[in-house]
Structures are given as structure tokens and as C-alpha cells.
Amino acid sequence: MPRAEVGSNKYVANKMKSAGLQRLRWWCEICAKQCRDANGFKCHVQSESHVRQMQVVGENPQKYIKQFSDDFQHDFIALLRVAHGEKWINANKFYQQYIAAKEHVHMNATRWNSLTEFVKYLGREGIVRVRESESDNDKNMSMEIAWKDTSAAAVKRREEIREIELAEARGGAGEEKMLKKMARRAQGEAEEKARILEARKAAKQDSASPLTQDKSASPSADPTDEKKDSDENSNDAKSADGQAVPAAPVKISFGLKTKALPPTQMKKTQSVFKRARADKENEEKPKKKLRL
Template identity: 65%
Template sequence: MGRAEVGSTKHLANQMKSKGLQRLRWWCEICSKQCRDANGFKCHVQSESHVRQMQVVGENPQKYIQGFSTDFQRDFISLLRTAHGEKWVGANRFYNEYIRDKEHVHMNATKWSSLTEFVKHLGREGIVNAKEDEKDGLMIAWRDTSAAAIKRREEIREQELAEARSGAGEDKMLKKMAQRAREEAEAKARMAEARKAAQKQSESPPADDKASGTPAEEKDAPEAEAAPVKLSFGLKAKALPPNKAGLGQMKKQSVFKRAREESGEKSVKKVKL
């Protein structure tokens, strides 16, 4: 049975049935034909067109395998660059994005037998950055090797080094300031302790001088000066000398008796009759 003509109802029906991903084992890369089941793939392999294509490929198989490998790597890297850029993405996740296109080059037609081997090859060639992650497994990221990208990386690196140097200088300055403040605080504390010790020593009485037997204050103190005369303006009467009669003695003696004693005459005792 021949192939349906392009644009016919049969051709449109076949296109609608084959829409989307199909089994990879039922895909023929040489003829670029996807079969829907094992029976269809068996019939295709036995067809005249497939046998003729296989005869052409058999003459130089390395040439076709290398061509398929080059196309697969080119399409893979192009989609990685446009879709994710230099961001990290899981290799299996990105491969599922790549095979959404029905017309893509399948990996079973290339020289790589698995996706892990292909990613390792890209990492060795320096085309992508690859790493192993515990959560997402094998991770890949596109590596821009253009001259502009290399210059931009160098500028970013120089800026980071300058920031690191400035940060180290600032740290050193902060350490010096902290050391200076610590030294000033220690000096102030020593001065305060010395002041307190001197104050305590001045308040406590010094010990007596054992050698001289006199107190230290008397030994060190200068000679005492004469006490100044104090003037009193009180009303207290001064003591009279003993040869002078005071106010109390004058009251005890009469005026006439005192006059006779001063004149030296003896008093005559009068006798009443």
C-alpha cells in the first residue's frame, strides 16, 4: 500500500494520529518516520524505500553517524542557550524539553549511548558546565565563550577583588580603632584605681613612728606657733586684787566706820546710863 498523498484526507488523518511523542523504538532516523506500533515498524523496515536507504548508509556508516551527532549537539546547545542561558537546569528535565519537537534528532542515531555520556562529553569540551546535585541529579548550564562574555567575566572578577581588598582595609581600620578604644579604657581604669587608692591612704591614720616613739603626724608637722590673744567683750566682772575691797565688802562696812579707819581714830564705845 503506497503512502498517502500530501494534502489528502488520509495524509491529514495520519498527521493527526502521529501528533505528539511516540515510542522511540518505533522511530526510523534514516527515513525520518515514526511508526505507531511494532507491526507498523516491522512493515516499514521491510519496505523497499527503507532497504534502499540502508544500503546507502552501509557504504559509509561513520559519515552518517557523525552527521547525526553534530546535528544533535547543535540543536541541543542552541535550545539550552536560548531557553535557560547560563542558569543551572537538570539534564533529564532539559532533555524532555528538547524532545518535544517531533523533528528533533534522536539520541539513538548518534555516537553517544546515554544522556550522561553526552553531558560528560560537553563538560570535557568546555561547552557547558556540569555538576552533580543530590536533589536534582546531573545539572548543566551553558557556558558563554564569546569575547564579550570573557571580558565581562574579567571585569566582574576585578570588581569582586577590589571589593574584597576594600573590605579587608575597612576591617583592619576597625580593628585598630577597637584596639585604641580598648587601650584608652584600660588607661582610664588604671587612673581611677590609683585615685581611689590615694584617697583611701589619705583617709586612714598613718602608723606611729616606732623608732622615735612619736606619731608620724607630730614628726612631720611643723612647730606650733604661739596662740593668738583672744579679746572678750563679755559682761563678766574681772577678779579684784586681795588688797582692794570689792563691792560686797563695801556693803558690809558702814560709811562712818570706813572713814574712821582711814583717819586712824579709834572708836569710843558708848555706854548707856
């Protein structure tokens, strides 16, 4: 049965039926035809057009495999560059985005048997960056990929960024050295000041030590000196006859009160009335006039 003409009702109906992704095992890469079930794929393989195409491919299969592999790699990397740039993404998740387009080159037509083998090949060739990471749902390790820009402009930009980072690192190292030097200088000055203060304190203690020794030695020397003085006073107090003369008592006054006289020297004071009477008596009495 011939194919439906492009734009006909049969063609539109077939497109609507084949909307979305179908089974990969029912896809024929040589004829670029998707079958909806196993029976349809069997009928397609037995068709005259498919047999003729397979005879052409059989003459030089490596040529077609290489072409399909190059196309698959080119489309895969182009979508990765446009969609995610240099950001990391799970390889299996990105592959699902890639095969969303129905006209993409399928992996069963390439020289790679699995996605893991294809990702490892890209990593070995330096086309993309590859790393292993633990998935969120499972504890199994999964592959992550990121596009690697190898253009001349990108390389130049990376070199400029590296030079800026090195300059900043050198500047930071210079600043750290300067700060360390300043810290050592400040520490040395502080230690020197501490030594000067300690020396001053020691000098003060040395200058004050003789006075303290004299003060501490004076109480111990006082008893003997007092004894000597007392002996000398006692010797002076003795008279030539050998009899001891008692020393006069010493009285201390602070000028607040008058000195009290001893009882022997105290004078008796007369009262005011007696003093007035005595004055009257001393006055001369008027003489009486005699009558002749």
C-alpha cells in the same frame, strides 16, 4: 504503496494519526519516518526506499553518525540556552522538553548510548556545567546541567564582575583593618585612663594613711598621758605640808541659765508687803503741834 502527496486528504489523515510522540524503537532516523506499531516498522524496514538508504549509509557510517551527533548536540544546547539560560535544571527533565518536538534528532542515531553519558561528555568538554544532586522524590542522585556562556562578551563581563568583587573585597579588608586599628587605639586609651585613676586613688590613700595612723595611735596613747597629767595635778595639789588640797569643782555653763549661788551666799528676799511696811516706818512721822 507510494506516500501520500503533501496537502492531500491522505497526508492530513496520516499526520493526525501520528500526532504526538511515538515509540522511539519504531523511528527510522535514516528515512525520518515514525511507525505506529511493530508491524508497520517491519514493513518499513523491508521497503525498497529504506534498503536503498541503508546501502548509501553503509558506505561511510561514521560520517552520518557524526552528523547526527553534531545536530543532536547543537539543538540540545540551543534549546538549553534559550529556555533556561545559566540556571540549573534536571538533565532528564530537560531532555523530555527537548524530545517534545517530533522532528528532533533522536539519541539512538548518535554515538552516545544514554543521556548520562552525553551529559558527562558535555561536562568534560566544558560546554555546560554539570553537578550531581539528590532528587526530590527519590534519594538517588540525579544530574543537573546549566548552560555556560563562553562568548567573548560574556568572558569580558565575568572579568569585570570579578575585578569589582576583588575591589570590594580589598575595600572591605581595608575597612576591617581600620576598624581593628581604631578598636586597639580605643582599648589602649581606656587602659591608660584606668591606670591614671588607679594611680590617683593610690596617692589619695597614701596621703590619708598618716592621719589615720595618728588617729588610730592616739587612743592607745591617751591612757598613759591621762595618767601622767593626773599624777602631775595631784603633785601640784599637795601643799608644802604634804597635805592634799581638794581641787575646786568645775562647773560648766552654756549661757542658758544664770549661775546658782551656793546656799551660804543666797540672800533672803522680802515680800512686797513687808517691803512697803518697812518703807512706811522709815518715813518721818509728822510731828504733832503743841498748843501753847
